[in-house]
Amino acid sequence: MGSRKGNGVVAQSGGPTAVINNSLCGVIQEWLNNNFTGMLLGALHGIRGVLENDFIDLSRQRRDIIEGLRVTPGSALGSCRYKLREEDYRKLLRIFKEKDIRYFFYIGGNDSMDTANRVNQLALEENYEMTVVGIPKTIDNDLPCTDHCPGYGSAAKFLAATVLETGIDLKGVLNNNRIKLMEVMGRNAGWLAAATALARRAEEDAPHLIYLPEVPFDREQFVRDVQKVYQKLGYVYIVVSEGIVDESGRYIVSASGRDSFGHCELGGLAGYLKELIEGRVESKVRCNVLGTAQRAAMHFASRADADEAYMAGVEAVRLAIRGRSGLMVTFIRGDQGEYLCLPSSVELGSVANVEKKVPREWINVEHNFVTEDFINYAKPLIQGEITIPTQDGLPYYQELERFPGALSAASN
Amino acid sequence: MGSRKGNGVVAQSGGPTAVINNSLCGVIQEWLNNNFTGMLLGALHGIRGVLENDFIDLSRQRRDIIEGLRVTPGSALGSCRYKLREEDYRKLLRIFKEKDIRYFFYIGGNDSMDTANRVNQLALEENYEMTVVGIPKTIDNDLPCTDHCPGYGSAAKFLAATVLETGIDLKGVLNNNRIKLMEVMGRNAGWLAAATALARRAEEDAPHLIYLPEVPFDREQFVRDVQKVYQKLGYVYIVVSEGIVDESGRYIVSASGRDSFGHCELGGLAGYLKELIEGRVESKVRCNVLGTAQRAAMHFASRADADEAYMAGVEAVRLAIRGRSGLMVTFIRGDQGEYLCLPSSVELGSVANVEKKVPREWINVEHNFVTEDFINYAKPLIQGEITIPTQDGLPYYQELERFPGALSAASN
Numbered sequence: 062m063g064s065r066k067g068n069g070v071v072a073q074s075g076g077p078t079a080v081i082n083n084s085l086c087g088v089i090q091e092w093l094n095n096n097f098t099g100m101l102l103g104a105l106h107g108i109r110g111v112l113e114n115d116f117i118d119l120s121r122q123r124r125d126i127i128e129g130l131r132v133t134p135g136s137a138l139g140s141c142r143y144k145l146r147e148e149d150y151r152k153l154l155r156i157f158k159e160k161d162i163r164y165f166f167y168i169g170g171n172d173s174m175d176t177a178n179r180v181n182q183l184a185l186e187e188n189y190e191m192t193v194v195g196i197p198k199t200i201d202n203d204l205p206c207t208d209h210c211p212g213y214g215s216a217a218k219f220l221a222a223t224v225l226e227t228g229i230d231l232k233g234v235l236n237n238n239r240i241k242l243m244e245v246m247g248r249n250a251g252w253l254a255a256a257t258a259l260a261r262r263a264e265e266d267a268p269h270l271i272y273l274p275e276v277p278f279d280r281e282q283f284v285r286d287v288q289k290v291y292q293k294l295g296y297v298y299i300v301v302s303e304g305i306v307d308e309s310g311r312y313i314v315s316a317s318g319r320d321s322f323g324h325c326e327l328g329g330l331a332g333y334l335k336e337l338i339e340g341r342v343e344s345k346v347r348c349n350v351l352g353t354a355q356r357a358a359m360h361f362a363s364r365a366d367a368d369e370a371y372m373a374g375v376e377a378v379r380l381a382i383r384g385r386s387g388l389m390v391t392f393i394r395g396d397q398g399e400y401l402c403l404p405s406s407v408e409l410g411s412v413a414n415v416e417k418k419v420p421r422e423w424i425n426v427e428h429n430f431v432t433e434d435f436i437n438y439a440k441p442l443i444q445g446e447i448t449i450p451t452q453d454g455l456p457y458y459q460e461l462e463r464f465p466g467a468l469s470a471a472s473n
Numbered sequence: 474m475g476s477r478k479g480n481g482v483v484a485q486s487g488g489p490t491a492v493i494n495n496s497l498c499g500v501i502q503e504w505l506n507n508n509f510t511g512m513l514l515g516a517l518h519g520i521r522g523v524l525e526n527d528f529i530d531l532s533r534q535r536r537d538i539i540e541g542l543r544v545t546p547g548s549a550l551g552s553c554r555y556k557l558r559e560e561d562y563r564k565l566l567r568i569f570k571e572k573d574i575r576y577f578f579y580i581g582g583n584d585s586m587d588t589a590n591r592v593n594q595l596a597l598e599e600n601y602e603m604t605v606v607g608i609p610k611t612i613d614n615d616l617p618c619t620d621h622c623p624g625y626g627s628a629a630k631f632l633a634a635t636v637l638e639t640g641i642d643l644k645g646v647l648n649n650n651r652i653k654l655m656e657v658m659g660r661n662a663g664w665l666a667a668a669t670a671l672a673r674r675a676e677e678d679a680p681h682l683i684y685l686p687e688v689p690f691d692r693e694q695f696v697r698d699v700q701k702v703y704q705k706l707g708y709v710y711i712v713v714s715e716g717i718v719d720e721s722g723r724y725i726v727s728a729s730g731r732d733s734f735g736h737c738e739l740g741g742l743a744g745y746l747k748e749l750i751e752g753r754v755e756s757k758v759r760c761n762v763l764g765t766a767q768r769a770a771m772h773f774a775s776r777a778d779a780d781e782a783y784m785a786g787v788e789a790v791r792l793a794i795r796g797r798s799g800l801m802v803t804f805i806r807g808d809q810g811e812y813l814c815l816p817s818s819v820e821l822g823s824v825a826n827v828e829k830k831v832p833r834e835w836i837n838v839e840h841n842f843v844t845e846d847f848i849n850y851a852k853p854l855i856q857g858e859i860t861i862p863t864q865d866g867l868p869y870y871q872e873l874e875r876f877p878g879a880l881s882a883a884s885n
Contacts, residue, residue, distance in 0.1 A: 077642050106647045135641035142648040222867055226769035229547035229870060230489050235518045236554040241765070260867060329744065352761035353653070357638035360773050363866065443866035454775065454855035455634055455672060458641060 065382065067163030068099035071119070073136040074107040074169030074176075076200070076353075078212025079219070079362040080370040082130040082137045084168050084196045087374020089119050089127050095382060099161065103461065106139040107169070108176060111156055112149060118464050129459030131371065132449050134359035137461050140169075145176055154183050157191060164192050166377050170199040170210075174389055175413035181387040194377040195389035195409050198370075200356045202252035205417040206407040207391035211373050212356070214366030214442035217256030219358040220245060220351070221443065225260035227349060228267025228298050239296040239344040240287065241267070244331040246355050247302045249274050250418045253355070254302035255431045256439050267298030274304040275418050276428040278313055283334070284341050286429050291342050303330055360456055364445025369402055376404035400441035477794065479575030480511035483531070485548040486519040486581030486588075488612070488765075490624025491631070491774040492782040494542035494549045496580050496608045499786020501531050501539050507794060511573065515873065518551040519581070520588060523565055530876050541871030543783065544861050546771035549873050552581075557588055566595050569603060576604050578789050582611040582622075586801055587825035593799040606789040607801035607821050610782075612768045614664035617829040618819040619803035623785050624768070626778030626854035629668030631770040632657060632763070633855065637672035639761060640679025640710050651708040651756040652699065653679070656743040658767050659714045661686050662830045665767070666714035667843045668851050679710030686716040687830045688840040690725055695746070696753050698841050703754050715742055772868055776857025781814055788816040812853035 071088045073081055085103075092101045101119045104110030117138075119127075130137055145153075157165070157180075167177040174195045181193040197204050200216035224243060231241045245254040251273025258271060269290045272278055290297040305313050314330040331348040338346050373390045380388055388406040395401030423435040450457045483500045485493055497515075504513045513531045516522030529550075531539075542549055557565075569577070569592075579589040586607045593605035609616050614625035636655065643653045657666040663685025670683060681702045684690055702709040717725050726742040743760040750758050785802045792800055800818040807813030835847040862869045 075646075077645055106645075109647065133641075134638050136645035139645045139647065141646065218866055222772055223766050223770070225867055225870075226546050226771060227765045229545075230765045230769040233485075233489055233518075233548035233551045234487075234553065235521065235551065259865075332741065332744065347764060348762065349764035349766055350760065350762045351766065352759060353639045353642045354635050354761055354763065357642040358635070359638060360634055365866075440865060445866065446863060451858060453671075453852060454630055454777075454857065455637055458637075 065095065065097045066099065067161045069097065069101045069164035069166065070104050070111060070116070070162050071101065071138070071166040072104040072107045072110060072168065073138045073140045073198070074167060074173040075140055075142060075198070076356055077134065077136040077140060078198055078200050078356050079134045079215040079359045080212055080367045081168060081198050082133050082135070083367050083370035084198060084211060084374035085137055086127060086130040087371040088166050088196070088378055089122070091375045091378035093120065095378065099163070102162075103138045107141040107143065108145060108153070109141045109143055110138070111153055114156065117461060121464050122461060126459050126461060131367065132359060132447060133458040134357045137459070150179055150183055153180055154187060154189060157184075158189055163190065164381050166194050166196060166381070168196040168198050170197070170201070171204060171412070171414055171416065174204070174409050178387065178409035178413045181409060192381045192384065192386040193409070194380050194386070195412070196373050196377045197389060197391070200253060201247050201250055203250040203416045203418070204412055205415045206389070206412055208394040208402070209392060209442055211366060211370035213252060214369070215358070215362035216246075216253055216355050217259070217439060218363040218366070218443035219361050220253060220355060221257050221259040222361055223349070223351065224257040224267050224298065224300065228260060231267060231296055231298055232265070237345050238347045240291065240299070240338060240342060240346040241297070241349065242299045242301065242331055242334055242346055243349045243351070244301055244303055247274065248304045249416050251275050251302045252419055254300050255419055255423070255435055256443070257300045258431045258436060259439060259443060265294055268300045269294070269298050270429045271300045271431060272302060272305050272429060273419055273424060274302050274306055275421065276424055277308045278305040280337060284337060286427070287338055288342055291344065301330065301334060305330070359447070359458070360449055362447050363443045364447055365442060367447055372404055380406055477507065477509045478511065479573045481509065481513045481576035481578065482516050482523060482528070482574050483513065483550070483578040484516035484519050484522060484580065485550045485552045485610070486579060486585040487552055487554060487610070488768055489546065489548045489552060490610055490612050490768050491546045491627040491771045492624055492779045493580060493610050494545045494547070495779050495782035496610060496623060496786035497549055498539060498542040499783040500578050500608070500790055501534070503787045503790035505532065507790065511575070515550045519553040519555065520557060520565070521553045521555055522550070523568055524561060526568065529873060533876050534873060538871050538873060543779065544771060544859060545870040546769045549871070562591055562595055565592055566599060566601060569596075570601060575602060576793050578606050578608060578793070580608040580610050582609070582613070583616060583824070583826055583828065586616070586821050589801075590799065590821035590825045593821060604793045604796065604798040605821070606792050606798070607824070608785050608789045609801060609803070612665060613659050613662055615662040615828045615830070616824055617827045618801070618824055620806040620814070621804060621854055623778060623782035625664060626781070627770070627774035628658070628665055628767050629671070629851060630775040630778070630855035631773050632665060632767060633669050633671040634773055635761070635763065636669040636679050636710065636712065640672060643679060643708050643710055644677070649757050650759045652703065652711070652750060652754060652758040653709070653761065654711045654713065654743055654746055654758055655761045655763070656713055656715055659686065660716045661828050663687050663714045664831055666712050667831055667835070667847055668855070669712045670843045670848060671851060671855060677706055680712045681706070681709050682711045682841045683843060684711070684713045684717050684841060685831055685836060686714050686718055687833065688836055689720045690717040692749060696749060698839070699750055700754055703756065708756075713742065713746060717742070771859070771870070772861055774859050775855045776859055777854055779859055784816055792818055
């Protein structure tokens with residue numbers, strides 16, 4: 062361990078974030094800055110790239126393209142949602158051995174940390190000397206053991222800015238569409254919906270009501286909340302997490318299907334809530350459902366988040382250099398004065414498949430907004446802007462080059 | 474006429490745009506820069522502010538707040554959607570006379586130009602010396618007699634950037650949600666949906682299919698289009714205008730109600746099309762419905778659009794100074810070499826209630842994309858970015874001061 066011998070693989074998994082490529086960039090640049098003897102390969106489309114021998118050579122990329130990853134949203138390597146079977150794990154290890162892959166960096170969320178953990182366990186069982194490091198990534202901010210997750214700050218910033226801007230729009234127009242409902246991502250944790258509270262500076266500002274999956278959603282109380290704000294202000298801006306549940310823990314709008322991990326897929330919540338309100342309040346309800354724009358909006362990403370995502374990638378390589386395997390990079394927040402974010406790490410096993418939720422004490426007693434403690438937690442994460450490269454008035458983003466030679470070069 | 478005597482009123486109407494306050498700023502600054510003897514009043518919430526004697530004094534605003542309007546979305550004066558009755562027009566003129574209002578600047582879309590036209594007609598009939606000038610505003614770009622409308626370029630830019638970013642997201646993730654459907658504003662004209670074509674640089678880039686209200690929407694052909702792209706690329710990005718219609722001209726998703734002008738209100742189209750596709754294509758469909766974010770996103774507005782919106786406000790006051798009444802400001806595009814946008818004007822009567830649609834020859838023969846001529850038309854309108862003021866990581870937008878004295882000062 063710590064010999065820097067053998068090849069490395071880095072992969073990205075699950076839903077992208079605006080800054081997931083910052084972590085990739087951190088891994089590549091830190092690898093290139095140290096004396097690794099082997100190649101750094103990028104597995105295309107996450108773990109599937111490894112299983113299907115679909116790699117590109119990251120050491121050969123142009124330096125400006127690598128640097129360009131810092132302002133490029135989406136998964137530059139591609140990602141997947143694929144639940145590994147038992148035989149897949151054995152195949153993974155066989156491929157790692159064949160290619161002399163000694164380092165595996167996996168950028169992902171809960172499910173990916175489980176995958177990384179099992180790869181690490183299997184390598185240990187088979188006495189294959191290998192370093193596995195997880196790099197957190199999720200706009201949902203639901204990974205445990207870390208102050209927050211790379212990707213969250215940028216999604217939070219874009220959502221809060223959109224609520225601020227569309228809230229100004231709503232306030233200004235006297236018509237019969239004075240109730241705005243925004244449905245926000247976050248399967249079982251309400252961090253993103255909560256973050257829209259950052260947009261509010263005065264009582265009349267949007268958002269007025271925020272509903273999170275952490276506390277049961279009461280349909281009748283919801284309508285009364287809306288009526289109350291409407292009577293007071295004449296307009297209402299509501300933010301709802303897609304994953305709100307009733308008293309018995311069932312999704313308010315039940316699943317039309319399940320994804321490959323067995324998670325429910327949500328949809329149509331905004332429309333359902335709109336119908337709940339209309340008829341009970343004079344105004345009509347109009348919905349904003351930003352969908353994947355929430356996790357792709359590099360054009361208004363958080364500088365702090367991008368820098369921290371990059372730092373997480375760098376830290377993963379540093380852990381590998383120190384021979385530390387089976388860990389995920391985490392963030393610790395300095396506990397005095399100005400906001401400070403320091404890298405640390407935790408066993409993959411304590412992260413895998415655990416979801417961190419918004420603490421109950423950060424949700425108000427009415428269950429329809431967050432407290433000042435949440436604001437203090439979230440505010441530092443959205444600080445700073447990024448100047449994106451543009452061409453003809455639109456963002457100009459980089460793509461990695463698909464060096465066809467990389468695959469055969471890697472396969473022996 | 475041209476005496477610069479008497480007071481002025483400026484008002485904003487209908488749905489806001491990211492740059493509608495640029496036009497307001499142009500009116501205020503040009504008024505203050507000339508030797509008008511009277512006050513410039515802002516009517517709150519459009520024409521209702523005049524009817525209800527609800528004015529603020531714009532001459533007394535702080536200069537930095539006036540300048541701040543250039544980076545502030547939404548209607549700083551507030552707007553409305555209110556269909557005037559016959560008696561309202563007579564009341565309007567009575568109020569204008571009482572307050573010695575000799576200039577009326579109305580920033581709005583089709584309906585507002587109709588209102589402005591009728592006010593002008595009534596003033597002529599009653600021999601009340603008054604100058605009425607309309608300033609175009611609409612993200613829909615559907616006003617006739619002008620090359621394009623202020624507000625369109627910024628909405629087009631934000632939409633195209635969002636399609637570009639979420640298209641990168643879509644391309645990268647191998648899962649079972651590989652069909653993306655974005656529903657875009659535009660009641661009867663497809664200019665906004667068409668503008669998303671600006672995001673596409675290569676065949677595999679989003680968007681792949683665009684459907685506009687200008688040509689009949691064929692449900693079966695639509696499914697075949699989607700299947701064809703899906704078979705070729707493995708993913709599909711579809712953009713649909715909210716106002717698409719069938720062969721007989723009926724909205725594909727029919728109205729749940731009508732607004733106060735008798736227009737249909739649309740909703741639920743994305744969900745309907747999702748159901749059309751699912752079951753016929755292997756992948757599921759996920760929707761992005763940006764709603765009012767389309768018209769409020771000052772954080773990624775077009776510099777060209779903002780400058781032109783400002784110019785339209787300035788030009789309105791210049792027309793007034795020349796004693797030209799009953800006109801709307803228009804834009805003419807220079808016909809050689811580099812893009813050049815020049816102000817001109819047209820009779821309000823030729824604008825009111827006419828909708829300009831995307832020319833058929835700019836829509837491809839398959840009715841599922843736009844031609845290069847459209848791209849050449851739209852590209853100059855989204856050029857350049859705006860640096861917005863921020864505070865704590867979020868946009869910091871100005872509000873006009875509500876000087877309470879203005880009302881009584883104005884009322885005699």
